[in-house]
Amino acid sequence: MIIPVYNVESYLQTCLNSVIDQQTKYSYRTIIVDDGSTDKSSEIIEKFSGNASVLIIKQKNRGVSVARNAGLDCVDARYVLFVDSDDILSDGAVEMLLDKAFENNADIVEGGFDTFNDGKTVSHTKRMTGLSTVSSLSGFPWGKVIRASYFKNLSFPAGYLFEDTIFGFILYQLVQTVYTINEQVYKYRLNEKGLNLNSKQTPNRVDSFWVTIQILSELDKFGIWPSESLYTLLLQQISMNFKRTFQLKPKTIQYACFRILTDIVNEKWRDYSVTPPYQHLDTALKNKKFGDYLVACLEIALR
Secondary structure, eight states: OEESSOOTTHHHHHHHHHHHOOOSSSSOEEEEEEEESSSHHHHHHHHHOOOTTTEEEEEEOOOHHHHHHHHHHHHOOSEEEBOOSSSSSTTTTHHHHHHHHHHOOEEEEEEEEEEETEEEEEEEEEOEEEEOOGGGOSSSSEEEEEEEGGGOOOOOOTTOTTTTIIIIIHHHHHHOOOOEEEEEEEEEEEOTHHHHHHHSSSSGGGHHHHHHHHHEEEEEEOOOOEEEEEEHHHHHHHHHHHHHHHHHHSSSHHHHHHHHHHHHHHSSSSTOOOOOHHHHHHHHHTTTTHHHHHHHHHHHTTT
């Protein structure tokens, strides 16, 4: 398990206990990456230094992607599981996920999760039990076990928010066998101080756009080629990027992103078609109509 940590002293002990106290027949190692914390997180981590199943990595603050990648460099296991340091791994999660992973020789096994805030459950996200497809998976790194070999040549993009965009565009394009279970294996905290929630009004939101561009430029390295399904995913991501950035100023940011996107779409994706609700967006990008692009993105956001 890989847990990147940065200034989460209020929640860290609970998180680490939930991971290290898992009751399971499987052996596992917990890799804690202290990403230059300046609060008492480092002191909390140090309490586990005598645990033989815990590896502690300390580094200067370089962001969650670099922290996860540092953990991946130390993985010596068939499967990897990511946990965010303000969240909680449900009791029995390791046992339930790995049982199905080994029984089905699965590349990914994902369970359901609860979203909570101030100790109260806000929502339950369920999964069906059985063999499934990547379309049933969340885009989050957590709540699932993943065959570790996929990360031999795949890493999280350093220096960006929304680093988990690599899952939909790369990881999920490569995996073969997906299994889901209906048990709740993870508890996701709505932490207002968390990285993504805390960045809603900051210029860093444009990272959603830039990380998409970087990933698109590297698809061929993984043997991933344009297809209608991948183009639909791209349009979904473009509309999501717009939703994340439309409040940013100056508004020329939106236009600059649009111009780059039109070049990409017309160069590699012009011959691919889509179904509703992305047809309007598809046409706007291929015809380079900025006004139509804005309207199409708003239509999708309001659905």
